[in-house]
Amino acid sequence: MKKVLILVAAALAVLPLGGASRKKAVKASKEQTVVAVPTVEKTVIPISTDNTQMVLVAFGKGILHTYHYGAKLTDPGEYANFNSRMGSNNGDGPMTYPTQGGKYVSEPALSVKYADGYRNTELCYVSHTQSVRGNVVKTEIQMKDYVTGLQVKLVYDAYQKEDVILAHTEITNGGKVPVELENYASSSLFLRGDKFLLTHTYGDWGAEMQVDREVLTHNMKVVETKRGTQATQWNNPAFMVSMDTDCFSETEGEVIAGALCWSGNFRLSFEKGVSHNLNIVAGINPYSSEYPLGAGETFVTPEMVWTFSAEGAGRASRNIHSWARHYGVYGGDQIKPALLNSWEGAYFTFTTETLLRMIDDAASMGLEMFVLDDGWFAMDYPRDNDRQGLGDWEVNTRKLPEGIDYVAKYAHGKGLKFGIWIEPEMVNPKSNLAQAHPDWVVRSPGREIYQHRNQWILDLTNPEVQDFVFSIFDNTMQLSKDIDYIKFDSNRAINNFGSDFLGKDQSRFYVDYVQGLYKVMQRVREKYPDTIVQCCSSGGSRVDYGSLRYFDEFWTSDDTDAMERVKIQYGTSLFYPACTMASHVSAVPNHQTGNVTPLKFRFDIACAGRLGMELQPKNLSAEEKALADRCISSYKVWRDLVFQGDLYRISSPYESDYYALMYVSEDKSRAVVFTYSTNYLNRAIGTKTFRLRGLDPQKKYKVSEQNVDTSVFSANGKSLSGSYLMNGGFNLNLFKTFQSAVFYLEAE
Ligand code: GLA
Secondary structure: OOOEEEEEOOOOOEOOOOHHHHHOEEEOOOOOEEEOOOOEEEEEEEEEOOOEEEEEEEEEOOEEEEEEEEEOOOOHHHHHHOOOOOOOEOEOOOEOOOEOEOOEOOOOOEEEEOOOOOOOOOOEEEEEEEEEEOOEEEEEEEEEOOOOOOEEEEEEEEEOOOOEEEEEEEEEOOOOOOEEEEEEOOEEEEEEOOOEEEEEEEEEOOEEEEEEEEEOOOEEEEEEOOOOOOOOOOEOOEEEEEEOOOOOOOOOEOEEEEEEOOOOOEEEEEEEEOOOEEEEEEEEOOOOOOEEEOOOOEEEOOOEEEEEEOEHHHHHHHHHHHHHHHHHOOOOOOOOOOEEEOHHHHOOOOOHHHHHHHHHHHHHOOOOEEEEOOOOEOOOOOOOOOOOOOOOOOEOOOOOOOHHHHHHHHHHHOOOEEEEEEOOOEEOOOOHHHHHOHHHEOOOOOOOOOOEOOEEEEOOOOHHHHHHHHHHHHHHHHOOOOOOEEEEOOOOOOOOOOOOOOOOOHHHHHHHHHHHHHHHHHHHHHHOOOOEEEEOOOOOOOOOOOHHHOOOEEEOOOOOOHHHHHHHHHHHHOOOOHHHEEEEEEOOOOOOOOOOOOHHHHHHHHOOOEEEEEOOHHHOOHHHHHHHHHHHHHHHHHHHHHHHOEEEEEEOOOOOOEEEEEEEOOOOOEEEEEEEEOOOOOHHHOOOEEOOOOOOOOOEEEEEEEOOOOOOOOOOOOEEEHHHHHHOOEEOOOOOOOOEEEEEEEEO
C-alpha cells in the first residue's frame, strides 16, 4: 500500500487571512482604495533531498524569498534570522517567483495583463503543504494576488536519492474576467555569489550540442529558441552554472544544473545583479505567446529540473541522469536492442529483396533489430525522394509488393525485432494529404507557406490533426503485429506561423502545438506501452525532458561521422543519459562530412551510447564484418553499464586532444572505459595518462581491452587496484588521430 504522509504546514503561523483583516482597506486618496494585505509571520520552507536543500522563507507582506539552494543544512530554520541585505529598490529581497509588479523591476517569472489593461501582480504567501510518496517529497505553496484574485501554486517534487528537484507552477485566474499571461515561467532561482560560469550548448543541423562556456557579466544573458518544432537544433534548454569560479571542473566545486521539460520555444534568462547575485528564470518562451486564461482556468507550466552538486559537473550530470533513468525517460530503466537502420545504407532505393538481405546481414553480425527508414510509403506520389509523398501513409506496393508484415515477419524469423519510420506531423505539398486538407497546414492568410526540406507542417493545435497524427502511428502499428519500434521524425522548424483552427487566438499557437504533440503521445503510450519509440527530429532537434517522458531515446545527430560525434556526444552527456543517445556506425567516406575514419574508431564511439549500424552491410569486407561481430558481441557483455551505469567524464575534447569517459556500475564492481585520440601528437610530447574515476579504491579490477584481436596495452589481462587506476591511471599508446581504446573492468 502506498503511504502518503501529509505534513500540513504545522510550522506555519499564518495570521488569519479571512474576515475583517483582509477586507480592511486603506484610503489612499479620494479616488483610490488600496487593498490591504495580511501580514505573514516568518515561515521557513525547506525543500530537501538526501544531500541538497532549497530554503524558502515568507514573511511580512507574504513575499516568498529563496535564501538557499545548495548543500543540506542541519537546521534550515536558522534562515529565520537571515537578512538578505538587498536594497528595496528592486523588490524586497531574493524573490522565489518574481512577478511584474510591486517593487520588482528585473526579469519577471510571471507577468499578467488584466482585463482593465493593468499589468501589476504581487504574490503573497498563503499556505503550504508537504507530502511524502516513496522517494519523492512534494511541496505545494499557495500564493495569491489580493487585488486581482490571481492564484499561483508553486509545486516542487524533491527526488531524495537523486538530489533532483522538479519545479513547476500552476497559475489560476481567480478573477471573474479573462486575463492574458505574458510571461509564465516554470521556475526561477536566485543564487548568491560573485562569479557564475555558465555552460550551455549551441549548434545547428549536423553539429548539435556544441558546448559554450562564459563567465556571466552583469545584466542579462539569454539562451532560447524561437524555432517552434526542432526546438533544440540550435540551443538546448539545459545548462550548468559553476559557482564562484571561472573554471569548469568535473570533480570540484558547487554546480547548479537545470533542464526544462518542454519541446517547444523555451527561454532561460540569467541576470547577474549588483547584489552579488544571479537570477535564473526558466520556462516557455514568451515570444509571440501571450496566453489567454479565462475566469477559473488554470495554466500548468512545464516542469523545470534542478540539481545541485558539491562535487563539480560530473556529479550534476549523474544526478540528472539517475533521475532521468528512473523517472524522466520513458523506458529509461531498460536495455534497448542494437540495430541496423536502412537509411544511410539504402536511402529511398530498395525492394523487398534489399531489405531481406540487410536483415540477413544484421542477424549474421549479431544485431538485434532492423529498422526500415523513410521511403516505404505513398503510391500516387511515391516517396522515392524527399520532394513528395509525405502525408500519404499507404505502403508503396510497387516497392514492397509483399507488404510490411512480410518484411517484419522475416526479421522476427531471423531473431530480430522490427522497426519502421514515420514523420506524421509533416506533409509534402506534393501529396494527396496536402490537397485534401490545406486547412491543416500551418499557414497565415495571404502569405506564402515556405518549404523546408520540401515540406510543410501540420497544425497540431487542431484536435482533428491530433487525431490524424495519432492515426498514422496507430495505422502503421496495424501493418504488422511484429512492429517493435517506431522512429518518429519531424524534419523542419516553424516559420511564418499561423493556424486556421485558432482563429483570433494565434498567440496560443506555439504552446498549443507542443501540448497537441503531448496529447498524441499520451494516446500512443496508452495504446502501445511496450513499443520502443525514437524521437528523431533530424537528429538532435527534439532532445529535451518534455519529449523523453514519451520517447525511449533520441536520434542524437544526422552527423554520423565518429569524429564529429565526439563533441556532440560529450555535449549531450552533460544533461542526457547514454541510454537515450542513439549512436550509429556508418560507412566511409562519411555521407555528411566526407571524412574517412577507421571502423574501430566508429565502433568505439557508437558503443558509448545505444549502438546501431546505418550502412549497407554487403559493402563491408569479411575483415570488417569480423570486427563488427567482435564489437557487437563485446558490447552485449557490458552495455548494461552504458545504459544504467554512472557516467564519469575523464577527459574533455574541448580541453585536451583526447575524449575519455567511463560508466561504472552502482556497486562499483564493473566499469567500461572509452578513450579516443582526436589529434595527432608527436611522440616527444608523450601521450596522456587517463586517471579513472568512480571506482572502489579497495577493489582489484581485471582489465581487458575490448574491440581488438590482440591488445598491445601492457595492463591488459592484469588485475589493478581501484586506488592505482584512479591515482596512477592508464598510460595509453594513443598518439595518432582516430586511435581509440575501450576497456572492460571487472572486480575480482
Ligand atoms: C531525417 C532523419 C534521418 C532519416 C531521414 C529520412 O533526416 O534524421 O535519420 O530518417 O530523415 O528522410
